Amino acid sequence: VTGGAVTGGAVSYAAVVIDPAVAALGRALHYRVPPDLSARVRVGTPVLVPLGPRVVPGYVVAFAAEAPVAGIKDIMAVREADAAVPAPLVDLADWVARYYGCSLDEALHAMLPGGGAGVRPRRELLAARVGASLGVPPGARGDAAAEAAPARRGPRQAAVLQALEALGAFAAPGAPGAPDGPAPAETWAGLGEVAARAGMAPAAARGVLARLAELGEVRLVQREVGRDPLAGRAAVATEAGPPLTPEQETAVAAVTAACAGGGGAFLLHGVTASGKTEVYMRAAATVLAQGRSAIMLVPEIALTPQTIDVFWRRFGPRLAILHSALSAGERHDQWRRARSGDATLVIGARSAAFAPVPRLGLIVVDEEHESTYKQEDAPRYHARDVALRRAAAEGAVAILGSATPSVESFHAAAAGRLTLLRLTTRIDERPLPAVTVVDMREELKAGNRSMFSRALAAAAAKRLAQNEQIILFLNRRGHSTFVLCRECGHVMRCPHCDVSLVLHAPGSLLRCHYCGFSRPAPTVCPSCKGTKIRFFGVGTQRVEEEFCRLHPGARVVRMDVDTTRRKGSHEALWRAFRDGAAQVLVGTQMVAKGLDLPSVTLVGVISADTALNLPDFRAGERTFQLLTQVAGRAGRGPLGGEVVVQTYDPGHYSIRAAQRQDYDAFYSQEIEARRELSFPPFRRLVLVQFSGGDAAATARFAGRFVDQVRRALPAGGEVLGPAPAPLARIKGRHRWQAMLRGEDVWGLTAAARGVLEAARPPAGVRAALDVDPVTML
Numbered sequence: 001v002t003g004g005a006v007t008g009g010a011v012s013y014a015a016v017v018i019d020p021a022v023a024a025l026g027r028a029l030h031y032r033v034p035p036d037l038s039a040r041v042r043v044g045t046p047v048l049v050p051l052g053p054r055v056v057p058g059y060v061v062a063f064a065a066e067a068p069v070a071g072i073k074d075i076m077a078v079r080e081a082d083a084a085v086p087a088p089l090v091d092l093a094d095w096v097a098r099y100y101g102c103s104l105d106e107a108l109h110a111m112l113p114g115g116g117a118g119v120r121p122r123r124e125l126l127a128a129r130v131g132a133s134l135g136v137p138p139g140a141r142g143d144a145a146a147e148a149a150p151a152r153r154g155p156r157q158a159a160v161l162q163a164l165e166a167l168g169a170f171a172a173p174g175a176p177g178a179p180d181g182p183a184p185a186e187t188w189a190g191l192g193e194v195a196a197r198a199g200m201a202p203a204a205a206r207g208v209l210a211r212l213a214e215l216g217e218v219r220l221v222q223r224e225v226g227r228d229p230l231a232g233r234a235a236v237a238t239e240a241g242p243p244l245t246p247e248q249e250t251a252v253a254a255v256t257a258a259c260a261g262g263g264g265a266f267l268l269h270g271v272t273a274s275g276k277t278e279v280y281m282r283a284a285a286t287v288l289a290q291g292r293s294a295i296m297l298v299p300e301i302a303l304t305p306q307t308i309d310v311f312w313r314r315f316g317p318r319l320a321i322l323h324s325a326l327s328a329g330e331r332h333d334q335w336r337r338a339r340s341g342d343a344t345l346v347i348g349a350r351s352a353a354f355a356p357v358p359r360l361g362l363i364v365v366d367e368e369h370e371s372t373y374k375q376e377d378a379p380r381y382h383a384r385d386v387a388l389r390r391a392a393a394e395g396a397v398a399i400l401g402s403a404t405p406s407v408e409s410f411h412a413a414a415a416g417r418l419t420l421l422r423l424t425t426r427i428d429e430r431p432l433p434a435v436t437v438v439d440m441r442e443e444l445k446a447g448n449r450s451m452f453s454r455a456l457a458a459a460a461a462k463r464l465a466q467n468e469q470i471i472l473f474l475n476r477r478g479h480s481t482f483v484l485c486r487e488c489g490h491v492m493r494c495p496h497c498d499v500s501l502v503l504h505a506p507g508s509l510l511r512c513h514y515c516g517f518s519r520p521a522p523t524v525c526p527s528c529k530g531t532k533i534r535f536f537g538v539g540t541q542r543v544e545e546e547f548c549r550l551h552p553g554a555r556v557v558r559m560d561v562d563t564t565r566r567k568g569s570h571e572a573l574w575r576a577f578r579d580g581a582a583q584v585l586v587g588t589q590m591v592a593k594g595l596d597l598p599s600v601t602l603v604g605v606i607s608a609d610t611a612l613n614l615p616d617f618r619a620g621e622r623t624f625q626l627l628t629q630v631a632g633r634a635g636r637g638p639l640g641g642e643v644v645v646q647t648y649d650p651g652h653y654s655i656r657a658a659q660r661q662d663y664d665a666f667y668s669q670e671i672e673a674r675r676e677l678s679f680p681p682f683r684r685l686v687l688v689q690f691s692g693g694d695a696a697a698t699a700r701f702a703g704r705f706v707d708q709v710r711r712a713l714p715a716g717g718e719v720l721g722p723a724p725a726p727l728a729r730i731k732g733r734h735r736w737q738a739m740l741r742g743e744d745v746w747g748l749t750a751a752a753r754g755v756l757e758a759a760r761p762p763a764g765v766r767a768a769l770d771v772d773p774v775t776m777l
């Protein structure tokens with residue numbers, strides 16, 4: 001099937017994807033386009049179609065000139081035309097489906113605001129008393145019933161009319177519920193206000209108002225109200241930007257020239273606090289001035305109030321935001337604002353790569369190296385790669401920005417597929433913080449068994465005494481990360497997952513971080529009945545506890561998944577630290593990004609090794625990125641700053657390069673390792689994951705897949721495995737995987753998909769494709 005509009009009113013046929021929120025069919029269905037609808041049906045149009053006995057919502061994704069099947073049914077109606085998925089996004093969905101090996105409806109689902117067609121615009125009932133204070137003579141009130149009405153008024157009607165009068169809500173006579181806007185002299189009151197003033201429940205007040213409307217005493221209108229997460233922000237005079245550094249000038253000039261021309265793709269490599277955001281904002285201002293739209297993607301974790309504030313001050317109400325913490329209604333309304341062109345700058349997390357803005361001129365991917373840009377459920381797309389594809393297809397400019405670019409992106413820049421722009425100095429030429437690496441083996445030899453090295457302890461004491469702020473980083477939450485019986489060596493593990501349980505708060509619960517299983521911490525070993533239960537492995541809770549023990553007066557807050565579950569708690573913790581209510585912030589990678597706090601003068605990395613030892617070829621890259629990002633939180637103000645990194649592996653090239661914040665040194669080592677081991681970017685990967693409740697059946701199916709796919713691989717392709725996944729069991733499901741590797745990623749995906757579509761997996765066994773996987777666990 002191909003895209004394109006219906007021509008000349010000729011009868012034609014449409015491929016329709018049923019709204020994935022209603023039915024996940026995995027493919028498009030065909031319908032006839034009746035002649036009376038043909039002028040209104042385009043690619044992306046939301047329609048109603050028959051599906052068995054039901055009438056269901058769907059989206060037109062393509063047309064065909066001839067009926068592809070016999071007995072075809074008609075499209076019944078066009079739904080809200082302003083909710084149409086723009087045609088370029090339908091094309092993008094097609095690309096996502098083919099590239100990532102998913103179905104078209106899975107891909108289209110990513111294009112829709114959350115909740116699909118199920119979320120309706122919110123409407124508000126407004127009421128006003130007819131006439132009276134508008135100076136309308138009683139004879140003009142409408143009909144005879146209205147004239148006679150006062151005599152028949154009950155006490156509830158009188159109360160509602162009095163409420164309207166007290167609220168000053170008056171309107172000219174007109175048809176009840178007329179959709180026209182209010183005349184200038186009219187004032188309307190919302191149902192809630194009227195009910196409160198009349199002392200009734202809203203439902204009761206609504207009934208009384210309806211009756212009074214029939215009598216011509218009041219007028220009612222429904223008005224659509226936007227659910228706006230930015231509501232309450234004062235509209236401000238938009239700020240001009242600060243003067244640019246020479247490096248920023250060069251970058252802005254290159255990007256602006258591309259915006260005026262036919263587009264382009266850039267990698268903006270700028271050290272932390274070098275002013276990348278200013279470059280993004282100048283580029284956005286340029287395309288907005290051209291009457292085009294811009295999208296800026298940020299990692300979910302960096303979508304802080306601080307980020308939004310910065311953009312709000314520059315762009316004001318042209319801004320829309322899209323991310324997973326919004327309610328379905330808010331997301332729906334923001335999506336519509338972007339779709340209608342009311343908002344021309346969209347900031348959002350991963351899924352905002354699909355924001356339905358018209359005339360896309362710019363798409364920015366900030367912190368492009370972040371693994372959270374990869375979606376872990378179907379469609380398993382990478383927002384950075386979607387952004388590059390979309391920009392190229394729509395003639396827009398793409399900017400990937402990072403202080404620590406992914407190896408893939410830097411390699412693409414070295415090969416000339418991305419234009420490299422660099423910002424090598426911090427704003428105001430502040431020096432990068434000095435980084436001290438502490439060998440924790442030496443600490444042990446010197447008799448220091450504490451989680452704080454002598455260097456970190458001394459630095460912390462000094463900063464506290466000077467009333468400066470400290471960030472302590474550890475990428476592991478909980479209190480103790482494993483629990484062991486000293487007598488028999490038994491480790492408490494999750495009964496459903498192949499992982500050890502984590503202690504949360506001493507004397508409380510052991511929890512599984514993968515399935516949520518919990519049990520009380522044992523005092524007796526379940527294996528040998530011994531009593532020497534010991535807690536090992538430091539998590540953020542224990543860092544907080546230990547720091548408070550050593551510095552009793554210090555005010556400490558902790559920011560991790562456990563303390564930020566409730567809506568708004570992340571913002572509250574962040575404000576407490578920013579406003580100085582807390583001196584010390586302990587946290588996971590949540591604290592590594594987005595925080596720009598000039599009074600932070602010390603960053604302590606409790607263990608640099610948490611990511612280094614993972615069985616993943618990106619472990620070294622992750623470690624370098626995380627250490628560089630977290631170190632960048634220090635010394636952003638005039639007080640300067642220092643960083644202390646604790647490790648058992650001080651000789652590792654990732655740690656040594658992070659110490660000097662030397663990206664080029666890291667990259668030159670890492671790229672050689674990738675070349676030698678045939679990993680990306682030299683070879684492409686497609687990971688196939690198998691899971692099932694029955695271990696043997698899952699392993700057998702994985703083996704059968706590998707035998708078959710081997711014969712379908714493109715030239716130069718190979719298959720590794722099958723092997724148990726590093727996390728061999730999660731939520732009671734056994735996990736196996738196979739890795740396809742080669743230069744032709746389309747060929748690898750097609751081979752895997754072809755075999756899986758023809759295969760009959762045993763009951764309960766599932767297989768999933770992950771193209772360009774970012775995690776191998």
Ligand SMILES: [Zn+2]
Nearest residue numbers: 485488525528
């Ligand atoms: Zn034991």
Ligand SMILES: [Zn+2]
Nearest residue numbers: 494497512515
């Ligand atoms: Zn578990």
